[in-house]
Amino acid sequence: MRQPEFGAELPPAHKSAEALELLALRRSTPADHLSGPGPDNAQLDLMLRIAARVPDHRRVTPFRFILFEDEARAAFGKILRAQYVANEPDVTETRAECEQNRFMRAPVVVAIVSSVNPEHRTPEWEQILTAGAVCQNLLLAANASGFAAQWLTEWYAFDAAVLKALGLSENERVAGYVYIGTAKEHPKERARPDMDAIVSRYEGNVVAE
Numbered sequence: 476m477r478q479p480e481f482g483a484e485l486p487p488a489h490k491s492a493e494a495l496e497l498l499a500l501r502r503s504t505p506a507d508h509l510s511g512p513g514p515d516n517a518q519l520d521l522m523l524r525i526a527a528r529v530p531d532h533r534r535v536t537p538f539r540f541i542l543f544e545d546e547a548r549a550a551f552g553k554i555l556r557a558q559y560v561a562n563e564p565d566v567t568e569t570r571a572e573c574e575q576n577r578f579m580r581a582p583v584v585v586a587i588v589s590s591v592n593p594e595h596r597t598p599e600w601e602q603i604l605t606a607g608a609v610c611q612n613l614l615l616a617a618n619a620s621g622f623a624a625q626w627l628t629e630w631y632a633f634d635a636a637v638l639k640a641l642g643l644s645e646n647e648r649v650a651g652y653v654y655i656g657t658a659k660e661h662p663k664e665r666a667r668p669d670m671d672a673i674v675s676r677y678e679g680n681v682v683a684e
């Protein structure tokens with residue numbers, strides 16, 4: 476894959492029917508339907524590089540990645556279990572085990588951390604949007620590399636103790652955990668937005684009442 480040098484001249488567009496089809500057909504695969512194999516190191520490196528290639532106002536890089544592979548998934552599972560049980564002391568053993576095994580659903584899980592720099596003159600909102608774009612780019616890069624993926628948050632994206640265990644600072648949040656693997660079954664299409672309801676054309680001054 477080409478890696479342009481800083482300042483290199485690039486084509487302004489890359490007309491590609493294949494890329495359009497990928498976008499038109501893209502679907503998430505629920506994490507419960509994922510399995511191995513996952514990407515190897517070189518494939519994962521490329522996916523992350525593509526994911527990081529997002530619009531980013533004033534180049535803040537308001538995001539970072541934490542990778543979970545192999546035994547690290549099980550190690551993190553122990554934290555998930557302990558924290559879930561701490562939050563819900565009456566939990567059944569079946570549920571506690573389910574929480575422990577969350578990251579075992581896929582061979583690779585990538586946490587995309589939104590790292591807002593509050594001192595920067597780029598608004599916080601824009602920095603957060605950039606982290607969202609990273610998640611979507613990662614889904615697309617995974618799909619184009621032949622893998623199924625899903626972007627999840629679930630409770631452990633919002634639990635303060637889990638975030639502390641992950642080493643997040645106070646200006647950081649989990650934008651998503653992207654699960655990447657191979658689909659055990661093909662996802663079915665879901666309902667899509669009614670385009671007539673969400674597309675309008677500006678036709679003059681709209682004055683708020």
Ligand SMILES: Cc1cc2nc3c(=O)[nH]c(=O)nc-3n(C[C@H](O)[C@H](O)[C@H](O)COP(=O)(O)O)c2cc1C
Pocket residue numbers: 501502503504625626627628629630650651665
């Ligand atoms: C920020 C974010 C968080 C999400 N978290 C969850 C989640 O916790 N659980 C879930 O079932 N789906 C979650 N989803 C939805 C799935 O990622 C996915 O969009 C959906 O299952 C199918 O959409 P798709 O096939 O168009 O990708 C989340 C989506 C986004 C954008």
